[in-house]
Structures are given as C-alpha cells and as structure tokens.
Amino acid sequence: SAGPGQGPPTGGPGAPGWGAGPGQGPPTGGPGAPGWGAGPGQGPPTGGPGWGGPRWAPKPGVIPLRPLGVGEILDGAVSTARAHWRTVLGISLGVAVFIQLISLFALRFWFGDGSALTALEENPDPTGEEVLDAVADLFALGSVTGLATLIGSVIATAMLTVVVARAVLGREISIAEAWAESRGRLLRLLGLILLTGLIVGAALLVPILIGGISQFVPLVILGVIAGVLLSIWLWVRFCLAAPALMLERQGVFTSLGRSWKLVGGAWWRVFGIQLLILVLVFVVSGIIEFPLTFLAEFVSNGGTNMFVGTEMTWTYLLITGAGAVISSTITLPISAGVTALLYMDQRMRREALDLELARAAGFDTPNDPGAAGPGHPGY
Structure with missing residues (x-):
C-alpha cells in the first residue's frame, strides 16, 4: 500500500518524514504555518467521532490515526508504557530515583538531629534568631x-514525549x-x-x-477567586506548549502561541482531560505512598505527622522514598x-496531522483499505 519512498520515517520528531510530507522539513513559520503535520492544501479531517461514529483509520502504533476520544488517549498513554516498557521504565525510574535521592539527603540534612527546625520544635519560647534559622x-x-x-521533570517530559511520538508510528x-x-x-x-x-503564578498572585x-x-x-480562575485558565491554554516545543522544534514563545491556538475553542475538553489525569495521578500516588508512609512511621516509632514529630531516620526516609519512587515511575509516563x-489529537482535529502521520507510517491515506494492519477490521 505504500508508494515508492514511503517507508517509515528514519528521523525523529521534527525530521523530514515524521509528520511532514515528502520534501518538507521542520516548520519554519509561526503558529498555523505549514510544517509538522500540516502540508499545503490539507484541511481538517472530515470524518471522525460525532459524524456517524469513528471512521476506520490505520493504527501503526498505540493509537488510531484519527481524532481521538478520551478513552483512546488514556489507552494510548498506557499502551506506550506497555509496548516500550524498557525505555519508559528506564527513563521514569531513573528520573524518580534522581529526585528522591536528592530529596532524601536534603531532608536528612535539614530535618535530622540538630537541625534548626528540630531545635525550634523542642523550644517552646524560641528567639528571633532561631526562628530565622x-x-x-x-x-x-x-x-x-x-x-x-x-x-x-524537564528530562522526563522531553524524553517521554519523544518516546510517545515514536510509539504513535509503531x-x-x-x-x-x-x-x-x-x-x-x-x-x-x-x-x-x-x-x-x-x-x-503572576496570574494567581x-x-x-x-x-x-x-x-x-x-x-x-473576589481577588482570591479571580486569581485562582485566571491561573487555571492560563495553565490550560499553555499546557500543550511542551509537546509543541519538542515535536515541532519551535522556540519558547512560538510554542506558547501554538498551545494557545490549539487549545482555543476546546478549553473545556482539554481542561477535563488534564483534570482527570491529575486526579488519577493523585489517587495512584496515594494508594502507593500512604501505606508505605504509615509503615515508615510505625517502623521508626514516629506515628505522628511527618514534620511535627516524626524523626527523620534513614529507615523512615528510605521507606517513604521507595514509595515516592514507585508512584513516580508509574505516573510520570501516563501524565x-x-x-x-x-x-x-488537537492537531489531528485542526491541522490534519493524521494525514501526515499515516503517510509517514507508510499508508497511502488515513482510510487506505488496502493497508491492513492493527486497527483494520480485517486484520
């Protein structure tokens, strides 16, 4: 089904053949310019959910190449972690261990025996110097x-975004x-x-x-309410800037503009999906970390709040740190x-990215019935 020269892309995100038609390099224009996934003369997809049900689309990787539903986005994130588990596990585990090792030694140094905070807790009438310390x-x-x-977070976001981009193409x-x-x-x-x-932060404060x-x-x-609402609104408008920067190889301000444009008109949908992920991450982290924190307090004979009566022993820190590493290793790839x-998904809805990805994956068109593969009814 693939014409001459239409093999899978050999470069990474932003390279010719990955989201770009033959002979098209990385995008050189600003938001909305033809480039990564938006070839000349390509309009938005005409099918998809909401028009008689999801059309068939090739599925070379973890998602079908068409506008996605919420469940398909979640499934695609989980499928990426499963299909490329060695890479995903190595990245997320390495980043989680790095963060927790530094946090562990920092907690031990500033909250261990003889620290200024410990002295403050034991002194009912501290001096001004002790409070400042x-x-x-x-x-x-x-x-x-x-x-x-x-x-x-920067390392994990950058590397995992590249992994997802490859996983989409299989x-x-x-x-x-x-x-x-x-x-x-x-x-x-x-x-x-x-x-x-x-x-x-400025929008909040x-x-x-x-x-x-x-x-x-x-x-x-009124100021508190306005600050919270404004900060949430801006966070959602800019939440797609990181993948835009990584996959389109754009600059900082251009990536912010790309996110602003892609989220425009779909704010509530993007907000709902991001909120769902935040809740999911919070629940999963709590399920993993709470029992280990309780165990750590029991083993170290603390039994009270972490910063008020629990001694920062190595046993306590190692157990709680292990819980944080496990939860981060699981939640980082999903987020x-x-x-x-x-x-x-937003680019497939607005800029026909599915057409570019289908060609990059070796399909003539997104609905090429002769290109049977995973996701095809007769596969």
Missing part, C-alpha cells in the same frame, strides 16, 4: 528539592536514542516551564495582592503520554 532551613530545603524536581526507540533526540531541546524546555510557571491592598474583605475574596497525545 528555621525559616532559612525550610527555604533551603524547598529550593534544593524544587530544583531537583524541575530538572527531573517504531521502537531506546533510551540512548530518546536522549539523543531530546537533549538539544532541554534548555528551551526548561525556559518554557519556568516562563509558564511565572505567568501562571496579582489579583490576590490587589484585593489585599484594598483591605476590603469582599475585594479580598507525559496523555499530554503528548492530547497535543496530537
């Missing part, structure tokens, strides 16, 4: 663990290949995440500060996979 320790701990989490990829394709984008992805956090300055209780309450697939 405890606050400094809290700030140092938050800075170290926050930096480790940020670095780990192609294998190793950890070394995922690293080689993503490392050149890490600094831009770091800048994107920091800028997005700054924008969302500015209305609250304006209400607080007024010292008028109704305005304070990154859903975001990447949601990005592709």
Whole structure:
C-alpha cells in the first residue's frame, strides 16, 4: 500500500518524514504555518467521532490515526508504557530515583538531629534568631528539592514525549536514542516551564495582592477567586506548549502561541482531560505512598505527622522514598503520554496531522483499505 519512498520515517520528531510530507522539513513559520503535520492544501479531517461514529483509520502504533476520544488517549498513554516498557521504565525510574535521592539527603540534612527546625520544635519560647534559622532551613530545603524536581521533570517530559511520538508510528526507540533526540531541546524546555510557571503564578498572585491592598474583605475574596480562575485558565491554554516545543522544534514563545491556538475553542475538553489525569495521578500516588508512609512511621516509632514529630531516620526516609519512587515511575509516563497525545489529537482535529502521520507510517491515506494492519477490521 505504500508508494515508492514511503517507508517509515528514519528521523525523529521534527525530521523530514515524521509528520511532514515528502520534501518538507521542520516548520519554519509561526503558529498555523505549514510544517509538522500540516502540508499545503490539507484541511481538517472530515470524518471522525460525532459524524456517524469513528471512521476506520490505520493504527501503526498505540493509537488510531484519527481524532481521538478520551478513552483512546488514556489507552494510548498506557499502551506506550506497555509496548516500550524498557525505555519508559528506564527513563521514569531513573528520573524518580534522581529526585528522591536528592530529596532524601536534603531532608536528612535539614530535618535530622540538630537541625534548626528540630531545635525550634523542642523550644517552646524560641528567639528571633532561631526562628530565622528555621525559616532559612525550610527555604533551603524547598529550593534544593524544587530544583531537583524541575530538572527531573524537564528530562522526563522531553524524553517521554519523544518516546510517545515514536510509539504513535509503531517504531521502537531506546533510551540512548530518546536522549539523543531530546537533549538539544532541554534548555528551551526548561525556559518554557519556568516562563509558564511565572505567568501562571503572576496570574494567581496579582489579583490576590490587589484585593489585599484594598483591605476590603469582599475585594479580598473576589481577588482570591479571580486569581485562582485566571491561573487555571492560563495553565490550560499553555499546557500543550511542551509537546509543541519538542515535536515541532519551535522556540519558547512560538510554542506558547501554538498551545494557545490549539487549545482555543476546546478549553473545556482539554481542561477535563488534564483534570482527570491529575486526579488519577493523585489517587495512584496515594494508594502507593500512604501505606508505605504509615509503615515508615510505625517502623521508626514516629506515628505522628511527618514534620511535627516524626524523626527523620534513614529507615523512615528510605521507606517513604521507595514509595515516592514507585508512584513516580508509574505516573510520570501516563501524565507525559496523555499530554503528548492530547497535543496530537488537537492537531489531528485542526491541522490534519493524521494525514501526515499515516503517510509517514507508510499508508497511502488515513482510510487506505488496502493497508491492513492493527486497527483494520480485517486484520
């Protein structure tokens, strides 16, 4: 079913043949320009869910190449983790261990015996200097663990997005290949995440500060509500910027613009899917981490809140750290996979990305009945 020269792509995301028609390189224009998945003269898909049921589409990898339903997005993320488990497990486990090792030593150093916070807890009448020392320790701990989490999140997001992109086309990829394709984008992805956090944080704090300055209780309450709603709205509008940056090889501001455009008109759908994933991640993390935290407190004879009476022994830290590693290893691929697939779904709905991916996978058209494969009724 594949014409001459229509074999599977040999490059990574953004390379010719991966989401681009023959002879088309990575996109050079801004949002909406022809490029990764939007060849000249290609309009949006005319079939799909909502028009007599989902049409048949080739399925070279983990998803059918057509606009997706919510269940298909979740299934695609899980299928990626299952089909490429060695690569996915290696990335997520490595990142989780990195974050937890730094957090473990930081907790032990700043909350172990003789720390300023421990002295503050044992002293019912602390001096101003002791309070400042405890606050400094809290700030140092938050800075170290926050930096480790940020670095780990950037690496995991970059590499797992590349893995999902390959999985959509049914192609294998190793950890070394995922690293080689993503490392050149890490600094831009770091800048994107920091800028997005700054924008969302400002949207949250500015209305609250304006209400607080007024010292008028109704305005304070209104400021809090406005800040929360505005920050959530902006977070959703920018939530597809990371896969846009990785797969389209765009700059930071262009990727933000791409996300803004793709989410426009589909805000509630994107919000609902992202909220569903947040709840799922929270539940899975709780199921794994809560019993291990309870066990750690029991073994270390704590039995109280982590930061109020539990001694930061190595036993306690190792058990709770193991729970955090396990939960992160499971949830990281699902969260990154859903975001990447949601990005592709929006592009299939708006820019006919399914046509480009089908050709890149070796199908003549998305509905090529002669290209039987996984997902075909007669396969």
